């Protein structure tokens with residue numbers, strides 16, 4: 001049965017279902033591990049191969065059916081062991097580190113499997129299940145292994161479902177995966193449950209490896225290469241990395257789709273369609289409302305490069321140049337390749353280390369750039385144009401991929417970029433207008449000089465590496481890098497402070513594409529014949545691995561990682577044992593050195609005398625991520641026990657006049673519109689979550705210069721109302737008018753730029769940034785960072801922001817905290833920092849969400865004074881959610897009371913507090929509560 005050139009016959013569907021079965025089992029393993037550890041396990045396939053090796057070794061002596069459970073148990077044990085020895089150690093580190101560790105581990109486990117039994121890699125000699133029949137579906141022969149799979153998979157799935165739903169351990173696994181802290185409180189040991197989940201995933205991996213190996217020719221040493229990984233991940237992400245039945249069913253669909261497409265097209269085309277299908281499925285998923293637990297932030301090196309680092313770089317460059325005159329052509333070619341990979345590594349450092357986005361497709365941009373640059377250079381005879389065109393192609397393709405990816409995060413983005421990498425190497429690069437079957441590379445010509453010798457070309461590559469390095473350093477050190485850090489730390493807070501997140505992310509993708517493109521150009525011109533094989537999809541994963549091994553915190557990480565992972569095996573023939581030792585070595589680096597090899601070097605450098613301050617630098621134990629308190633920091637103020645909400649690691653800047661600022665506020669006074677139109681008008685606003693009507697036909701107006709309080713019981717919809725007013729949640733009905741203009745469709749950053757700003761209930765801000773950096777993000781409003789300006793190294797806009805920030809910190813009494821990281825401040829201090837940021841935005845309307853929570857009583861009173869001052873001195877209008885009714889009664893002109901999403905009363909504080917509906921829903925009938933609120937009795 002064919003249609004449009006594709007075969008839809010039962011044979012195809014049957015084969016598709018069988019392959020889908022494999023993908024389904026893989027997807028189940030990936031989901032199980034993801035749910036407990038929140039990353040993709042690259043060692044899944046290798047653990048399966050290990051189980052297969054155990055079976056192959058034991059089947060002869062014990063018989064197949066006796067060896068089967070032992071082999072599966074061995075793989076389960078290895079899975080659990082992996083969790084206990086590797087994964088658990090990396091729990092508090094960024095997720096990508098865990099993923100890369102499993103990548104290294106996979107190589108190691110494969111060698112282990114080879115040692116146990118070599119036949120686990122050969123389909124022809126691998127034992128088949130005895131006693132089971134073969135049969136035909138159409139013309140397709142179903143052998144005993146597939147029969148076993150057909151019979152045993154439903155049993156396995158049923159057992160898994162029963163275990164996860166009905167047993168204490170299964171329920172424990174699900175509880176620990178979804179709410180690890182709550183599970184721990186309830187006596188479920190989260191780490192033991194994670195070990196169990198890994199064990200089950202290992203058993204599933206062994207089950208499929210044992211039954212699939214006989215059906216295949218020779219198992220590749222990459223037992224979970226990017227192609228297979230993508231197919232497993234497709235089902236898993238469609239199931240939101242959560243539901244096992246959906247993951248399995250979607251994988252069956254992937255298998256059938258693949259087989260039908262293969263009947264009329266090439267494998268590369270299948271990757272394109274699969275990639276598109278995955279992207280559409282991901283984009284159609286509505287945000288779940290539940291955010292993944294925030295990944296721990298990347299560590300950041302303290303301060304700028306010191307003179308030692310500069311000297312070291314200078315020396316390295318001099319050695320690099322000298323090498324051109326010493327090494328052979330063969331070595332020069334390897335070093336050129338190392339530079340190319342290092343440039344791609346730099347792009348990974350920017351996109352993952354700085355911007356915090358997981359990209360598993362950076363090498364695709366390198367491939368596209370190489371093809372374009374070689375073509376342009378060949379056509380024009382101009383090398384310079386070729387390089388520029390290559391970088392532009394890299395930037396453009398990264399931006400095109402980035403556009404839909406703006407809505408994706410974490411593993412979803414990783415899967416999309418991996419799909420793009422596969423589609424690029426399997427299909428796009430093979431187009432005749434890119435690489436086709438191969439492209440003869442012209443010798444680069446530089447200013448009339450033909451670069452025909454590898455050592456000369458090496459110097460050219462070194463020059464491009466220096467340019468890429470310089471651009472990366474400029475971007476990291478400037479305002480643009482700070483914006484990326486802010487978005488990585490807390491995208492919503494960044495947008496609330498006017499940072500245009502989509503634009504900034506696209507710019508970041510484009511720059512990273514250009515950098516990877518530069519790497520592609522270096523690799524491309526280094527080959528006499530350029531083909532798809534120079535840019536395999538797996539190289540994209542290698543690029544992430546080398547950045548992790550080298551260390552994401554510094555540029556040097558890319559070069560070090562590339563030297564170890566690309567250079568070493570190419571320069572020294574290692575053989576399988578040597579390769580295993582190298583992999584084990586870098587696995588240990590990933591496990592033991594949080595900042596990779598670059599961090600190790602930096603630690604050694606810190607032992608040298610500090611030339612900046614003329615004293616000994618801190619030892620290797622000095623934490624690089626959070627600089628300690630400056631010498632001027634004041635001692636912590638004691639927090640009265642009655643009001644302490646959490647241990648305050650940092651001084652609250654006390655409720656004295658200096659803390660809340662006695663000087664001029666850090667914003668210019670506003671000129672009121674004076675049109676008589678309300679500053680804010682809310683009409684019939686609606687928003688429901690499932691069956692819950694969070695905001696239900698809410699309507700009110702706020703005049704310019706008013707302070708209006710919003711009260712209501714928990715769950716009344718107050719925060720959702722603010723989310724809608726500030727543009728973070730879309731209304732399902734109704735309208736918001738600000739200064740007479742409908743703003744309902746405006747993005748949050750646009751509203752903030754027009755003076756409609758908000759605070760957040762948790763005042764989390766940017767935990768990995770310093771207080772000064774956080775305020776500098778707010779200062780962007782007046783002097784936005786420009787990418788090109790940053791790359792060129794102009795310091796003017798940065799100086800303007802710094803001056804404004806320092807002034808704001810001083811008048812808010814925060815200068816003693818300037819260099820502290822926001823994450824280590826008490827809630828109260830964070831609230832002052834957040835207020836400082838908001839004032840720097842020169843707000844016309846401030847939406848404050850419970851600003852007094854976490855403050856001491858005295859500081860709450862000081863907050864009240866500050867709000868009155870802000871209104872008096874700046875003319876700012878304030879809409880404030882508060883549970884502290886006495887505070888509101890003192891500062892607010894009017895109160896709005898909400899319940900169940902509706903506005904139930906509004907008027908003066910006295911009127912609202914006495915309103916029967918408010919008394920009933922909020923204050924309760926408890927006379928004492930009413931009395932405490934300050935409401936008139938009766």
Ligand SMILES: Nc1ncnc2c1ncn2[C@@H]1O[C@H](COP(=O)(O)OP(=O)(O)OP(=O)(O)O)[C@@H](O)[C@H]1O
Pocket residue numbers: 289689692693694712713714715716717718719720721
């Ligand atoms: N993203 C979401 N997904 C699902 N339900 C939500 C979401 N946000 C809010 N809700 C629900 O909407 C209702 C209103 O919540 P909201 O946080 O706006 O109330 P609130 O008045 O601010 O409460 P609180 O004083 O506790 O902050 C609640 O029932 C809440 O569970």
